[in-house]
Amino acid sequence: MCGILGILGQSNSAASAYRGLFTLQHRGQDAAGIVTWDEQESRFHIKKGLGLVSQIFDENVINSTPGRMSLGHTRYPTSGANQLSNVQPLMCSRPHGLALAFNGNLVNYLDLRRRVRCKGQFLFTENDAEVMLAQISLFMEEEAFAFDFEKKLSHSIKSLMQIAKGGYAGLLQIAGKGIAAFRDPWGIRPLLWGEKTLASGEKEYLFSSESSTLKFLGFKNIKDVSPGEMIYVGLDGTFHSEILVSRNHHFCMFEWVYFSNPDGILENVDIYQARTRLGEALAKTVAPYIKSGELRPDCVVPVPDSGRIAAQSMAEALGLPLREALIKNRYIQRSFIMDGQDKREKAISHKLRPVEGQIKGKNLLLVDDSIVRGSTSKRMVTMLRECGANSVTLVSSCPPITHPCTFGIDFPTKDELIAGDRDNDGITKLIGADKVIYLPLIELYMALGKTNLCTGCLTGKYPLNCDEASEFAEWRNEQKEQKLENNMPIRE
Ligand code: SF4
Numbered sequence: 499m500c501g502i503l504g505i506l507g508q509s510n511s512a513a514s515a516y517r518g519l520f521t522l523q524h525r526g527q528d529a530a531g532i533v534t535w536d537e538q539e540s541r542f543h544i545k546k547g548l549g550l551v552s553q554i555f556d557e558n559v560i561n562s563t564p565g566r567m568s569l570g571h572t573r574y575p576t577s578g579a580n581q582l583s584n585v586q587p588l589m590c591s592r593p594h595g596l597a598l599a600f601n602g603n604l605v606n607y608l609d610l611r612r613r614v615r616c617k618g619q620f621l622f623t624e625n626d627a628e629v630m631l632a633q634i635s636l637f638m639e640e641e642a643f644a645f646d647f648e649k650k651l652s653h654s655i656k657s658l659m660q661i662a663k664g665g666y667a668g669l670l671q672i673a674g675k676g677i678a679a680f681r682d683p684w685g686i687r688p689l690l691w692g693e694k695t696l697a698s699g700e701k702e703y704l705f706s707s708e709s710s711t712l713k714f715l716g717f718k719n720i721k722d723v724s725p726g727e728m729i730y731v732g733l734d735g736t737f738h739s740e741i742l743v744s745r746n747h748h749f750c751m752f753e754w755v756y757f758s759n760p761d762g763i764l765e766n767v768d769i770y771q772a773r774t775r776l777g778e779a780l781a782k783t784v785a786p787y788i789k790s791g792e793l794r795p796d797c798v799v800p801v802p803d804s805g806r807i808a809a810q811s812m813a814e815a816l817g818l819p820l821r822e823a824l825i826k827n828r829y830i831q832r833s834f835i836m837d838g839q840d841k842r843e844k845a846i847s848h849k850l851r852p853v854e855g856q857i858k859g860k861n862l863l864l865v866d867d868s869i870v871r872g873s874t875s876k877r878m879v880t881m882l883r884e885c886g887a888n889s890v891t892l893v894s895s896c897p898p899i900t901h902p903c904t905f906g907i908d909f910p911t912k913d914e915l916i917a918g919d920r921d922n923d924g925i926t927k928l929i930g931a932d933k934v935i936y937l938p939l940i941e942l943y944m945a946l947g948k949t950n951l952c953t954g955c956l957t958g959k960y961p962l963n964c965d966e967a968s969e970f971a972e973w974r975n976e977q978k979e980q981k982l983e984n985n986m987p988i989r990e
Pocket of ligand 1 (some may be wrong): 517665686739749750751752753902904906907952953954955956
């Protein structure tokens with residue numbers, strides 16, 4: 499999962515891209531990059547590095563990247579090692595000078611890689627963004643004699659959508675021309691856009707993975723890029739939008755449950771309100787246990803920060819006090835999106851500190867947004883017990899995650915999921931809780947108010963055929979082993 503943005507308008511677009519990337523930092527903390535197109539010098543400027551946005555860029559860096567259009571990227575690697583060569587935006591020089599910022603995952607990465615190599619294109623990384631960029635450049639070359647640039651572009655992106663299987667959103671910057679924004683035909687990964695009218699009367703456009711970026715930078719008329727749609731905005735004022743490929747829409751439910759900023763809106767659903775409804779649905783799920791006397795909770799404890807909204811509405815609906823018994827150290831990175839179990843475990847114990855006075859002798863309802871690997875949950879339950887909790891019931895506002903995600907969220911194998919092959923008793927025992935309660939799937943649909951969701955990781959039923967995903971997972975493991983043998987950097 500990554501964050502992407504693209505801006506076309508004022509001369510200092512990199513400054514807006516830099517500010518905007520802070521609103522996407524939670525989507526990837528391993529690396530970030532900005533590329534601008536400088537019309538004066540007819541060249542790209544690119545700055546990228548490993549680490550947080552604040553560690554990579556400063557005012558001097560931004561002032562040395564002039565240009566009216568920019569792409570920005572925050573990276574969480576689901577494909578390719580965490581090294582500088584994989585940091586986006588990626589660039590290539592054929593046929594126009596292209597830069598790509600990409601979010602998601604290609605299920606048929608290996609097939610696309612083979613196709614690209616067959617056409618004589620050399621690849622430098624194991625990054626699916628590079629394969630996508632190479633494929634676009636090949637399609638654009640095939641269209642080299644097309645007279646109309648927009649047609650050539652839309653034919654190329656359409657050809658890509660016809661062969662690329664997966665959940666993805668892309669922003670393509672074309673040297674001297676403009677930015678093309680496109681989203682997978684199933685609409686799995688998010689991409690939004692908005693506009694602003696400049697003092698000159700010209701329009702400025704912004705594309706981003708989240709509506710928060712658009713609101714933060716003062717853009718209006720915020721809309722989703724539709725599934726299978728390409729929107730092209732040009733430096734010459736061109737605006738072109740077209741649905742290139744149409745499939746059944748299946749938006750990732752995890753964006754509302756966990757990933758996106760709570761101040762945003764996705765697919766016309768307010769994320770804060772959706773999480774509030776998830777909490778109310780949890781209250782409905784937990785209430786019978788309280789009524790029967792099986793549970794006698796003293797208070798509700800949210801897991802900061804992503805479990806807080808559901809915990810609050812659940813506590814209100816149950817008439818229980820909400821107690822912040824786990825305090826988060828804000829200077830430790832988000833543990834789910836760290837690469838590697840070891841890093842995650844360390845981050846959890848540093849990240850959350852217990853408030854003993856709110857825990858000792860109490861029966862606690864601990865509310866988290868989801869339980870993925872169970873490492874965070876186990877550590878938190880242990881911490882609460884060490885502080886003298888009488889009982890700990892763990893409540894998840896997401897149903898059990900039983901299957902891998904092959905569309906860009908980093909739980910690629912069933913083995914690493916706590917609910918992958920365990921029943922509720924097995925999960926409860928491993929976590930060390932007194933009880934674990936999950937939100938039922940039907941309640942998730944009702945709380946989000948949508949039926950056209952991707953729930954592949956909850957049901958094993960994906961919106962598209964994912965047979966090639968296992969070949970990709972095997973290949974990835976082989977790569978990992980080879981790198982270990984050669985002592986090269988890998989991501990877990
Ligand atoms: S499988 Fe799960 S995490 Fe992946 S896109 Fe679908 S709903 Fe989202």
